Amino acid sequence: MKPPVARAFGEPLPLVVGVDGSEPSLRAVDWATDEAALRGLPLRLVYASLWERYEGAALMEGLGRTSEQIAVDDIVEAAAQRAHRRHAEVRISTEVLPDDAVSVLLKEAHSAFALVLGSRGRSGMAELLLGSVSLAVAARAACPVIVVRGNHDNQADAGRHRSVLLGVGEGPNSAAAVRFAFQEAEVREAALHAVRAWRCPARESTDHPLMVAEPARLHERRAVEILESALNGAAAEHPSVDLRRRTEEGTARRVLLDASADADLLVVGAHHRDGSFGLQLGRVAHSVLHHSACPVAVVPQQTHRQDADLTRD
Incomplete structure (x- = not known):
């Protein structure tokens, strides 16, 4: 049985996922898609165009694109397709927002059921530190923040332990x-x-x-x-x-x-x-x-x- 969910203007509040093309953010998309299907919630995928300010300028350089906007659109579209393949019944929306990641996500938190984030972003210290975006947002968001940890041994798979x-x-x-x-x-x-x-x-x-x-x-x-x-x-x-x-x-x-x-x-x-x-x-x-x-x-x-x-x- 799905529990009652908060609504805005008659529509259920979405699960919002911060995406940046990194593997941890894609795992967050997987987790959030499963959660949206369980709860009957829409899924909203957002990309902050200044994400690299927090997680390293290597994001754009590594993609080798001449147009940042094309690269961003590819990242968001790939995440949406991944979510659709996982649960076709989940309603998915995407948006690219021109601000840094922390500001974008904190604003999204005011109209979200929850924020879902990867445990790390594209940082040279990725194996040592929790992503700075995830930590900053978890400390200040107005809604629940789920950080998808457990990246080894498929620990983040939904329902493994019940x-x-x-x-x-x-x-x-x-x-x-x-x-x-x-x-x-x-x-x-x-x-x-x-x-x-x-x-x-x-x-x-x-x-x-x-x-x-x-x-x-x-x-x-x-x-x-x-x-x-x-x-x-x-x-x-x-x-x-x-x-x-x-x-x-x-x-x-x-x-x-x-x-x-x-x-x-x-x-x-x-x-x-x-x-x-x-x-x-x-x-x-x-x-x-x-x-x-x-x-x-x-x-x-x-x-x-x-x-x-x-x-x-």
């Missing part, structure tokens, strides 16, 4: 991520593994062997309470979802990265921080975007710019 992984934050700021994760599990007919990490600070431990376990039990109990509070409402709204709750001792980053190897999608809430370099993601979201073994959805809270960490780490 499992959605949710990192559960604290308080109302995690509500949007929880709702998104339940919807994803429902449309995929997948199990939803909701995880809350916890830690017992060293200063709370004691040398007495009979007292060592007590602080840990308190922190674990608190993690269980947070998990139940965050999930109860959405679980009642999605009774068909196979919900599996889990608390685990450790940092949220380690717990989620370990679990991502067995998931089709990892969902975390956006944790925007005001810093000297502008809005930045929280540590957990930043870490999983760089190192997750599967695609990552970063979901901003609609009414709050701040989102709690999954645990202190």
Whole structure:
């Protein structure tokens, strides 16, 4: 069953994919096409004509075209044909926009169901770094941003594990991520593994062997309470979802990265921080975007710019 989707002027909001002709962006097109087919959404492919400003001028040079516009049109058309071959029933539109990639995608986010991006662009550091466009957009977008990671061993293939992984934050700021994760599990007919990490600070431990376990039990109990509070409402709204709750001792980053190897999608809430370099993601979201073994959805809270960490780490 497809969940209700946001609409503008009676039309469902599209999934928007940033394309640049690179292999990671084509994998993002594949993933987004599958997602659009699952959810019954239109697919919008956008190319920013100044993409090379962020991901390297080698894009145009490598294509060897005398006309940049011809090259851009070829890239967009190839992406559209690829999506059509994958799911002919999905309605596809394309557009080339004359601006840098981050500006284009952030504007698109205001009228998109979600943005889907490749994990890296055309950079000489491609094997080491998350693409600068993906990271900048995930930190600031008004809608969910899915970065298609898991490029090795076909980890990014939809439905391979029939499992959605949710990192559960604290308080109302995690509500949007929880709702998104339940919807994803429902449309995929997948199990939803909701995880809350916890830690017992060293200063709370004691040398007495009979007292060592007590602080840990308190922190674990608190993690269980947070998990139940965050999930109860959405679980009642999605009774068909196979919900599996889990608390685990450790940092949220380690717990989620370990679990991502067995998931089709990892969902975390956006944790925007005001810093000297502008809005930045929280540590957990930043870490999983760089190192997750599967695609990552970063979901901003609609009414709050701040989102709690999954645990202190």
